[in-house]
Amino acid sequence: MTGAVTLCVFCASSERIDPRYARLAGDVGAELARRGWSLVTGGGSVGMMGAVARTARAGGARTVGIIPQALADLEVADHEADELVVTADMRERKGLMDARADAFLTLPGGIGTLEELLEIWVARSLGMHAKPVVVLDPEADFASLRAGVDHLVDAGFIRPGAAAEVVWTASVSEAFSALEAGLLSPHGRRAPADELLEAQP
Numbered sequence: 187m188t189g190a191v192t193l194c195v196f197c198a199s200s201e202r203i204d205p206r207y208a209r210l211a212g213d214v215g216a217e218l219a220r221r222g223w224s225l226v227t228g229g230g231s232v233g234m235m236g237a238v239a240r241t242a243r244a245g246g247a248r249t250v251g252i253i254p255q256a257l258a259d260l261e262v263a264d265h266e267a268d269e270l271v272v273t274a275d276m277r278e279r280k281g282l283m284d285a286r287a288d289a290f291l292t293l294p295g296g297i298g299t300l301e302e303l304l305e306i307w308v309a310r311s312l313g314m315h316a317k318p319v320v321v322l323d324p325e326a327d328f329a330s331l332r333a334g335v336d337h338l339v340d341a342g343f344i345r346p347g348a349a350a351e352v353v354w355t356a357s358v359s360e361a362f363s364a365l366e367a368g369l370l371s372p373h374g375r376r377a378p379a380d381e382l383l384e385a386q387p
Contacts, residue, residue: 194287198295199233219245229253311348318368
């Protein structure tokens with residue numbers, strides 16, 4: 187699939203991680219650009235977030251960064267982005283990232299990355315969107331998360347169908363194949379009424 191696809195990438199902004207993760211992010215940016223897709227990130231210029239954006243731009247992709255004012259004030263914003271949106275807070279940032287994306291790819295990251303993944307995963311499981319949600323985890327950094335979700339499925343807290351709304355992959359090519367499949371065959375649906383009620387505050 188080529189053309190007007192905008193991919194939102196959730197990933198680490200840490201500079202303390204092994205350089206191989208920045209290379210992974212760079213490979214994602216290069217593949218995104220090769221396909222003629224656009225990129226949305228959290229607007230940071232450091233860590234994996236900066237690497238994916240720089241490599242995407244180097245390949246000719248349009249990049250959009252969405253960053254809260256508090257982080258922009260720390261001078262970590264991606265000012266080279268084709269469009270840099272500064273939001274009032276994290277909630278506004280995530281809402282804009284979600285709204286502007288056609289698909290979501292999560293790379294290894296910390297609690298911010300986990301929050302972004304879980305929020306978009308929950309929304310898909312409740313039928314609030316039908317955009318593909320894919321995780322690229324070549325080093326099995328999320329193995330404990332997957333095991334925890336499996337346990338919660340076994341305990342009855344999570345429906346197997348909800349757990350299956352995320353596609354787990356181990357290579358860049360596998361991840362993009364999963365994204366493309368999801369874009370070609372969206373299957374938006376609503377969750378059972380009891381889960382929708384359980385999700386209410």
